[in-house]
Amino acid sequence: MQRSERLIRLTQLLVERPLQALSLAHLSEAWDIAKSSLSEDVATIRKTLAEAQRGIVETSVGAQGGVRFHSGVPMDEARQFLDGLAHKLSKPDRVLPGDFVYLSDVLGDPHVLDTVGRLVSMQYTNKGINVVVTVETKGITLAAATARHLNVPIAIVRRDQRVTEGPTISTHYVSGSTRRIQTMSLGKRTIPPDARALIVDDFMRAGATARAVEHLLKEFSATVVGTAVFMATSQPTHKMVNDYFALLRVHEVSEQGVHVEPATLIDIQNG
Amino acid sequence: MQRSERLIRLTQLLVERPLQALSLAHLSEAWDIAKSSLSEDVATIRKTLAEAQRGIVETSVGAQGGVRFHSGVPMDEARQFLDGLAHKLSKPDRVLPGDFVYLSDVLGDPHVLDTVGRLVSMQYTNKGINVVVTVETKGITLAAATARHLNVPIAIVRRDQRVTEGPTISTHYVSGSTRRIQTMSLGKRTIPPDARALIVDDFMRAGATARAVEHLLKEFSATVVGTAVFMATSQPTHKMVNDYFALLRVHEVSEQGVHVEPATLIDIQNG
Numbered sequence: 001m002q003r004s005e006r007l008i009r010l011t012q013l014l015v016e017r018p019l020q021a022l023s024l025a026h027l028s029e030a031w032d033i034a035k036s037s038l039s040e041d042v043a044t045i046r047k048t049l050a051e052a053q054r055g056i057v058e059t060s061v062g063a064q065g066g067v068r069f070h071s072g073v074p075m076d077e078a079r080q081f082l083d084g085l086a087h088k089l090s091k092p093d094r095v096l097p098g099d100f101v102y103l104s105d106v107l108g109d110p111h112v113l114d115t116v117g118r119l120v121s122m123q124y125t126n127k128g129i130n131v132v133v134t135v136e137t138k139g140i141t142l143a144a145a146t147a148r149h150l151n152v153p154i155a156i157v158r159r160d161q162r163v164t165e166g167p168t169i170s171t172h173y174v175s176g177s178t179r180r181i182q183t184m185s186l187g188k189r190t191i192p193p194d195a196r197a198l199i200v201d202d203f204m205r206a207g208a209t210a211r212a213v214e215h216l217l218k219e220f221s222a223t224v225v226g227t228a229v230f231m232a233t234s235q236p237t238h239k240m241v242n243d244y245f246a247l248l249r250v251h252e253v254s255e256q257g258v259h260v261e262p263a264t265l266i267d268i269q270n271g
Numbered sequence: 272m273q274r275s276e277r278l279i280r281l282t283q284l285l286v287e288r289p290l291q292a293l294s295l296a297h298l299s300e301a302w303d304i305a306k307s308s309l310s311e312d313v314a315t316i317r318k319t320l321a322e323a324q325r326g327i328v329e330t331s332v333g334a335q336g337g338v339r340f341h342s343g344v345p346m347d348e349a350r351q352f353l354d355g356l357a358h359k360l361s362k363p364d365r366v367l368p369g370d371f372v373y374l375s376d377v378l379g380d381p382h383v384l385d386t387v388g389r390l391v392s393m394q395y396t397n398k399g400i401n402v403v404v405t406v407e408t409k410g411i412t413l414a415a416a417t418a419r420h421l422n423v424p425i426a427i428v429r430r431d432q433r434v435t436e437g438p439t440i441s442t443h444y445v446s447g448s449t450r451r452i453q454t455m456s457l458g459k460r461t462i463p464p465d466a467r468a469l470i471v472d473d474f475m476r477a478g479a480t481a482r483a484v485e486h487l488l489k490e491f492s493a494t495v496v497g498t499a500v501f502m503a504t505s506q507p508t509h510k511m512v513n514d515y516f517a518l519l520r521v522h523e524v525s526e527q528g529v530h531v532e533p534a535t536l537i538d539i540q541n542g
Contacts, residue, residue, distance in 0.1 A: 007275055008319045011282040012326075017382070048279045055283075102437050104458050108424040111288070113415065137427060138435065140411045144384065148416075153379040156408060164409065164474075166373050187375050203435075 001031050006041050014045065014057060014069035018121070019151035021066030042067050070125055071118045071149045075265065081115050082262030086248055089231075092257040098177075099253040101231065101260075107141050107202060116247060117145030119265065120200065120228045123245055124150065127225050129198045131155055131191060133217065135184070135209055142230055143200040150198070155190035157213055159183065165190075171216045176208030176240075184216050195222035204232040204246065207239035214241060231260070272302050277312050285316065285328060285340035289392070290422035292337030313338050341396055342389045342420045346536070352386050353533030357519055360502075363528040369448075370524040372502065372531075378412050378473060387518060388416030390536065391471065391499045394516055395421065398496050400469045402426055402462060404488065406455070406480055413501055414471040421469070426461035428484055430454065436461075442487045447479030447511075455487050466493035475503040475517065478510035485512060502531070 001009075009031075013022055024042070028035040046057035055072035073081070085106065094102045106112045120142075129150055134143035135157045147154040161168060165187035175182045191197070199213050210227045217224055232239070232246035233253075251259040272280075280302075284293055295313070299306040317328035326343035330336070344352070356377065365373045377383045391413075400421055405414035406428045418425040432439055436458035446453045462468070470484050481498045488495055503510070503517035504524075522530040 004275070004278055004315055005319045007278050008282050008316050009323060009325075011279045012286050012320070015283050016286055017385070020382075044275055045279050048276045049283065052280060054280075096434055096437055098434055100435050102435070102460070104427075104436055104461055105424070108418075108426055108461060110419045110422055110424065111291075114288070114419065136408045137411070137429060140408070141415045141425060141427075144412045144415050147379075148381045148385065151381055153376070153381065154412060155379055156375075156412075158408060163367055163369055164371050164373070165375055166367055189373070190375055190379060 001033060003037075003041065006031070006033065006038065007044065010038070010041055011045055014067065015055065015071075017069075017151070018055075018071045018149045019068050021060070021068050023066045071121060073115060073118050073122070078115075078119055078265055079262070081119075082247060082265075085112070086260040086262045089248065089250075089260045090258050092255065094258060095253055095255060101203075101250060101253060101258055103138070103202060103231065107138055107230070113141050113145040116142055116230065117147075117149045119247060120146045120198075120245070121149035123228065123265070124198055124226060127198075128196045129225050131195050131197050131222075132200050133157060133186075133191075133197045133213060134200050135159070135213060138203070139201040139230075142202060146198070146200050146228070153190070153192075155186060155197075157184050157186045157216065159185075161185050169216065169219045171212065171219060173208065173212035173215065176206040182212075184212055186216055186220070188220075191217070191220040191222055195220060196225050197222050198225050199227040200229070201227070202230045204229040204239065204244065206236055207241045207244070210244065211240040272304055274308075274312065277302070277304065277309065278315065281309070281312055282316055285338065286326065286342075288340075288422070289326075289342045289420045290339050292331070292339050294337045342392060344386060344389050344393070349386075349390055349536055350533070352390075353518060353536075356383070357531040357533045360519065360521075360531045361529050363526065365529055366524055366526060372474075372521060372524060372529055374409070374473060374502065378409055378501070384412050384416040387413055387501065388418075388420045390518060391417045391469075391516070392420035394499065394536070395469055395497060398469075399467045400496050402466050402468050402493075403471050404428060404457075404462075404468045404484060405471050406430070406484060409474070410472040410501075413473060417469070417471050417499070424461070424463075426457060426468075428455050428457045428487065430456075432456050440487065440490045442483065442490060444479065444483035444486065447477040453483075455483055457487055457491070459491075462488070462491040462493055466491060467496050468493050469496050470498040471500070472498070473501045475500040475510065475515065477507055478512045478515070481515065482511040 024038045053074035056070040132147040167188045168185040170185040227244040231248040234251045295309045324345035327341040403418040403425045438459045439456040441456040498515040502519040505522045
């Protein structure tokens with residue numbers, strides 16, 4: 001196998017499965033290539049992607065060792081992406097009755113989903129997250145995209161109880177918008193032992209839903225590492241969860257339009 | 272920029288965004304590299320990935336021309352993946368009351384989701400699909416993974432009506448399992464004009480849900496290109512939809528266990 005082929009194959013294997021450890025020892029056997037050559041190839045890929053701000057290639061040693069790829073987005077591209085989204089979502093025809101903002105099209109757009117997944121995963125990398133938790137329905141696509149870049153499973157909290165979830169744990173909470181008592185349930189088998197969970201959702205106003213998920217996860221003895229939402233309202237300023245990250249912040253929803261602002265991102269690639 | 276760097280950057284750009292056209296003219300300017308060199312690089316990537324059965328690099332000419340990547344899975348790996356899933360899902364502890372099979376863990380596993388997305392997209396490539404439609408809740412993760420590899424948006428049919436969807440079209444149908452009248456609704460803005468839809472869902476017994484989605488999509492004047500499900504039951508053999516593809520087929524669900532068989536795949540990479 002020529003060097004050019006190895007670079008192509010290695011790049012594909014790394015970027016297609018973010019955070020999945022690739023064993024060079026195993027590849028060295030499968031491809032019949034000296035491990036030292038593969039290590040040099042990996043170094044070239046690491047340098048090239050780092051310079052382009054397109055992700056971090058990390059090598060860990062030891063029995064569980066291997067090469068892993070952290071997905072990245074160049075900071076100028078990320079800012080451009082969020083500015084573009086903020087502009088698009090600020091249009092008056094997005095305002096729905098009750099001061100909601102229409103998001104279903106962007107939450108179904110494959111490029112938006114993938115980029116949001118990258119950006120959120122970048123904010124929570126190396127925090128030992130082993131499950132992404134969301135609430136049906138609108139947050140699921142975002143949560144799945146984030147879980148892909150964090151290489152962890154996704155668990156979906158349901159508002160009803162279905163036989164298909166197997167045994168569940170249920171809790172109740174008072175909805176922030178309707179002030180009614182709601183039920184949440186989560187399949188017992190979907191949360192790993194010693195779970196470190198990232199909550200992902202589409203929209204946060206007061207944070208009642210996110211706090212309810214936190215309470216539900218306590219029943220699983222899980223640690224909540226953080227909450228990431230696609231869009232949060234600026235009012236109320238005090239949310240019911242402490243630690244949350246919002247990609248977009250929305251001010252003043254009215255029939256004249258919406259004012260949406262992009263978040264400040266942590267630049268892990270130059271951090 | 273050296274050739275090795277170009278191969279790495281091009282491979283990443285192609286595989287990270289399946290079916291997104293990459294303009295070599297644009298890259299030639301941005302990277303200050305002769306377009307002929309980039310074309311040679313693309314030819315090397317095409318050959319390498321084709322030989323490894325890891326996707327197809329396609330070049331189209333003309334004003335809208337560019338280079339696109341069709342995600343692939345080597346056939347032996349695909350068969351191994353489906354055999355492994357069938358084995359895992361055949362265990363007696365998967366059987367739920369009512370002869371349902373517990374699937375939530377696999378439908379939340381990032382590797383399963385990505386591989387299923389690849390396999391389903393491979394079966395429906397080049398069919399002009401411009402939207403993937405699913406029904407909340409369990410099918411959403413699969414549908415999103417498939418939509419990513421087809422590079423099309425996902426639209427989610429809901430069983431309730433929410434203000435956040437904007438104007439919706441609703442239809443009614445009789446559920447296959449409960450025999451009760453159910454409502455389905457879909458946001459008017461989520462289906463493009465001249466839609467060619469692929470329906471993706473987790474489970475099919477008689478096909479009542481899939482047929483209901485077909486009927487709902489008729490109200491949008493959409494063409495249904497096909498229906499893909501993760502798992503279908505062998506009984507009843509006659510389903511309420513004509514054209515469907517199931518990755519796994521389940522026979523004889525009982526307390527002793529389940530018998531799950533993998534599907535036969537179309538090998539587009541050697542077709």
